[in-house]
Amino acid sequence: MNLNLRNAILSNVSGHNAQQLEATIDDALQKGEEKMLPGLGVFFELLWENSDEQEHQEILNTLEQSLKQQKA
Incomplete structure (x- = not known):
């Protein structure tokens, strides 16, 4: 069976509004389950692909700072 996980995730949230997407995230x-990581990855992929260079830099800066805080 050839399951396209990305398409399944996008199909599951297709038509969701901002409030529904926030609830999903x-x-x-909150659950912190490993099985949720692919869905969050697809969301990140969409965010990245639909952001400009300035937004990319903001995302990268936020990630960098968050990783530094994780070490502390």
């Missing part, structure tokens, strides 16, 4: 983060 919050739920994934």
